[in-house]
Amino acid sequence: MERWQLITVIIGAYLALTLGIGLAAGRKTSDSVTGFVAGDRNFGLLVMYFVTGATVFSAFAFLGGPGWAYSRGAAAFYILAYGVLGMAPWYYVGPKVAELGRRRGYVTQAQLVSGRFESRFLSTFIAAITVLAFIPYITLQMRGAGIVIESVTDGNIPIWVGAAVAYGIVLIYVLSSGVAAVGWTNTFQGIFMVTIAWALGLYLPFRLYGGVGPMFEAIGEARPELLTAPGLDGAGAPWSWGAYSSAILVSAIGITMWPHIFMKAFAARSDEVLRRTVVLFPTFQLFLIPVFLIGFAGVLFPEAPEVADSILPFMIMETDLPTLVVGLFCAGALSASMSTGDALLHAAGSVFVEDGLGPHVRLSEKRQKWLMQVVVLVSGAIAYYFALDEDSSLVLLLLTAYGIICQLAPGVIAALYWRRATTRGVVAGLLSGTATALFFFFQPDLKPFELHEGILGLLVHVPVLVLVSLNTTRQDSAHVAAFLHGVEPEDGVEPEDGVEPGAGVAPEAGAEPTAGQGPDGA
Amino acid sequence: MSRRNARWLFVAFLAAYTVALTWPGMLVANRIEPRILGLPLSFFWVALWVAAGFFVLLNLHVAENREREPAGGEPDGGDAGRREPGAQTPEGVD
Numbered sequence: 001m002e003r004w005q006l007i008t009v010i011i012g013a014y015l016a017l018t019l020g021i022g023l024a025a026g027r028k029t030s031d032s033v034t035g036f037v038a039g040d041r042n043f044g045l046l047v048m049y050f051v052t053g054a055t056v057f058s059a060f061a062f063l064g065g066p067g068w069a070y071s072r073g074a075a076a077f078y079i080l081a082y083g084v085l086g087m088a089p090w091y092y093v094g095p096k097v098a099e100l101g102r103r104r105g106y107v108t109q110a111q112l113v114s115g116r117f118e119s120r121f122l123s124t125f126i127a128a129i130t131v132l133a134f135i136p137y138i139t140l141q142m143r144g145a146g147i148v149i150e151s152v153t154d155g156n157i158p159i160w161v162g163a164a165v166a167y168g169i170v171l172i173y174v175l176s177s178g179v180a181a182v183g184w185t186n187t188f189q190g191i192f193m194v195t196i197a198w199a200l201g202l203y204l205p206f207r208l209y210g211g212v213g214p215m216f217e218a219i220g221e222a223r224p225e226l227l228t229a230p231g232l233d234g235a236g237a238p239w240s241w242g243a244y245s246s247a248i249l250v251s252a253i254g255i256t257m258w259p260h261i262f263m264k265a266f267a268a269r270s271d272e273v274l275r276r277t278v279v280l281f282p283t284f285q286l287f288l289i290p291v292f293l294i295g296f297a298g299v300l301f302p303e304a305p306e307v308a309d310s311i312l313p314f315m316i317m318e319t320d321l322p323t324l325v326v327g328l329f330c331a332g333a334l335s336a337s338m339s340t341g342d343a344l345l346h347a348a349g350s351v352f353v354e355d356g357l358g359p360h361v362r363l364s365e366k367r368q369k370w371l372m373q374v375v376v377l378v379s380g381a382i383a384y385y386f387a388l389d390e391d392s393s394l395v396l397l398l399l400t401a402y403g404i405i406c407q408l409a410p411g412v413i414a415a416l417y418w419r420r421a422t423t424r425g426v427v428a429g430l431l432s433g434t435a436t437a438l439f440f441f442f443q444p445d446l447k448p449f450e451l452h453e454g455i456l457g458l459l460v461h462v463p464v465l466v467l468v469s470l471n472t473t474r475q476d477s478a479h480v481a482a483f484l485h486g487v488e489p490e491d492g493v494e495p496e497d498g499v500e501p502g503a504g505v506a507p508e509a510g511a512e513p514t515a516g517q518g519p520d521g522a
Numbered sequence: 523m524s525r526r527n528a529r530w531l532f533v534a535f536l537a538a539y540t541v542a543l544t545w546p547g548m549l550v551a552n553r554i555e556p557r558i559l560g561l562p563l564s565f566f567w568v569a570l571w572v573a574a575g576f577f578v579l580l581n582l583h584v585a586e587n588r589e590r591e592p593a594g595g596e597p598d599g600g601d602a603g604r605r606e607p608g609a610q611t612p613e614g615v616d
Contacts, residue, residue: 077568081543084575088536091579213560220554220562227554227562230545245544272587279583282576289569 003323004153010327011149014334018185019169025184026177033368036178037107037350038266041098047183048268048277050190051343053284055182055261056083058137058340062193062333063144063309065288069295071308073226075239076292082248083285086255091278093256095271096416103486109262109408110355116415116483117423120359125430126408127355130259131379133401134348138383141341142167146387148333151313152326163387166334170342171380175373179267182342189335194287196332200316201290204297207319212293219299226299242449250454254406260340260347262412349376400441403454407433410458410465418469419480425469433461528585535578539571 001009034040043051061079068076097112106112110126142163149162173181202212209215220227230244256262268274298311305314316329349372357363363371410429414421437457440447447456523531541547551567558566 074564077543077565080568080572084572085536085539085543088532088575088579091532091582211560213557216554216557216560216562216565224554228552228564229548241545248544249540275583275586279576279579282572282579285572286569292565 004156006323007152007327007330008157010324011152011330011334014327014331015166015169018188018335018338019173021188022169022173022177022181022185025180026173031369033354033365033372034105034107035180036369036372037263037346037354038101039179039183041102041267041269043183043264043267043273044269045273045276047187048264048273049280049284050187051183051264051267052087052261052277052281053287054186054190054193054335054339055264055343056255056340057193057284057287058141058144058336060140060144060340061288061291062197062336063148063312065291066295066298066312067307067309069292070298070311071236072233072239073223073231073296073299074229075231075233075244076295077229077231078244078247078251080285080288080292082251083255084282085248086252087278087281090256090265091275093413093416094265094268094274094278097262097265097412098268098271098274100416100483101266104483107263107266108351108354109257109259109412110351111358113408113411113415113426114355114359116480117411117421117426119423119427122411122423122427122430123355123359125427126411127351129404129407129434130351131348131356133258133405134260134344134379135383135386136401138341138344138348138379139386141337141344142383142387145334145337145341147310148313148330148337151310151317152330154317160388163384166338167341167380167384170338170345171377174342174346174376179346182339182346183267185342186339189339190284193332193335193339194284196329196335197287197290197294199290200312200329201293204315204319205293208297208301215293215297219296223299226296240450242451246450246452246455250402250406250452253409253458254402254454257405257408257412259351260343263347263350264343345376345380348379349373352379400437400453403437403441403452403457404434406454407437407457407461410462414465414469416484419477419484420469420474421465422469422472422475424472425465425467428468429461429465432464433457436460523581523585525585525589528582532578532582535575539575542571543568 032040065076065079068079100106100112100115104115106115110123110130113126114120114123143159145166146159146163149157149166150159173185205212205215209218216227225232225238230239230241233239233243265274268277294312294315298315301315301318303314303318305311312329312333316326321329352375353363353368353371357371358368407430410433411426414426434457436459437453440453440456444453447453542550548564548567552564554562554564556563561569
């Protein structure tokens with residue numbers, strides 16, 4: 001048997017195992033919409049840990065991470081830096097979101113925001129930007145899967161076959177088992193990708209340089225500019241501090257606002273599970289260390305791949321690794337791609353139906369679930385179409401998507417923590433913030449200090465939200481109390497809203513330590 | 523650590539984290555030498571803050587749970603978040 005055939009067998013075995021786990025996972029979940037979208041709110045700690053970790057770390061981290069370290073050096077450190085900053089406030093926000101979900105039956109982010117700020121437009125708008133932001137994201141995951149399979153089989157399995165097979169399997173388990181499949185396959189895939197990353201991240205520097213220390217010593221002599229922040233930009237010129245710093249901030253704000261991650265709060269079995277997941281998240285984050293080591297190992301490699309993002313598969317194929325290791329690496333990369341792709345596809349279906357259609361048409365449970373499955377299929381097909389198109393501007397689209405997704409943060413925070421916020425304020429903020437982000441995306445030369453357009457959007461968004469809210473009629477206090485606590489406020493005992501850490505956006509909370517958590521970041 | 527102190531530490535840590543890993547805080551450790559565990563100082567610095575984040579969160583969690591359990595009697599969370607004594611708790615109770 002030829003080498004590539006053996007590798008194909010290993011990949012096939014891995015895919016079969018994933019499919020088996022995905023299908024088995026759905027057998028215990030109820031047939032309801034809550035079952036499909038939120039797993040009957042029954043995810044335990046093990047599953048939540050890996051769902052969160054494996055969903056956050058996608059093909060972008062597994063292939064893009066080494067690619068960045070390889071071509072842009074220390075610029076990649078931003079990917080390591082933002083995760084903890086973004087997840088930490090979730091320690092308080094996550095359980096609050098979950099509690100609202102249990103009490104008021106929410107399964108999506110837009111339901112929560114428009115539950116407080118009753119506006120069908122708001123719900124539909126959030127659904128629309130979500131689905132639009134998802135398409136390039138899913139496309140990237142599919143391309144990642146296709147590229148990896150193509151390169152390790154010496155081109156015998158082209159991208160279109162690899163992507164189709166990997167994502168055909170994802171579709172089967174997402175459609176049949178819903179989020180339960182996402183949970184259990186991500187657990188399996190998460191263990192896999194972390195193990196592979198650490199193994200390769202330590203092995204390659206040893207193999208090529210005799211250790212991590214000697215490797216950085218060699219790079220420090222030959223390419224010292226790669227080892228200090230902010231590293232290089234895409235063209236190889238020094239990156240700016242403004243771009244580096246704002247990339248950290250915008251990603252930190254955006255990370256939990258991605259609906260496929262936000263919605264997992266509704267799937268947790270208990271608040272304790274959610275809190276523990278947040279506490280443990282930094283341990284998952286450290287998996288980027290070996291990922292960067294792999295990229296740095298390629299810096300002084302005599303030959304270079306055509307595109308930086310394929311440095312990892314390129315080195316794998318050039319260093320004469322045992323066939324089994326190559327096959328396992330490939331499975332690890334597929335894990336990274338599929339564990340994010342499945343969550344995205346699943347969330348696209350849920351959001352489109354629950355938030356896009358839900359407020360406008362009345363649908364039976366059965367019909368809703370059926371429609372979600374249709375949307376999952378259609379999104380998959382659209383993303384597949386783009387995945388085969390050799391258009392590198394997708395990465396750019398994804399970065400823009402981050403700028404738009406982080407515009408969801410002020411609305412969510414206001415819904416949860418600021419009693420004076422009004423529907424008009426939130427809608428005005430969202431529209432102005434999104435418009436600003438898009439404007440600077442198309443006019444990058446006008447960006448001050450090369451700040452990320454998402455941050456610039458927030459600098460307009462937050463003041464607009466606050467000012468419009470303060471100048472429009474206060475929301476009915478019974479409605480706000482019912483939303484926040486499920487009861488009318490009792491005499492004298494004002495609920496302690498806005499004094500919990502995490503209340504960054506509430507102006508009244510000025511007396512409490514809230515620095516670093518609001519949408520303004522610092 | 524009391525819950526109040528743990529919350530302060532948590533918030534102060536996030537603020538310090540943000541400053542330390544962006545401009546200008548990152549300049550403090552933005553060098554190749556000395557290398558620690560083989561990593562350039564700049565890389566190690568970022569990783570160190572991430573690892574510290576784990577311990578700060580762990581400390582917060584322990585402190586929060588110590589006060590949550592006797593009050594709510596519901597160690598698994600439930601909706602305990604809303605029933606915390608919070609403001610009424612005198613500071614420094616440990």
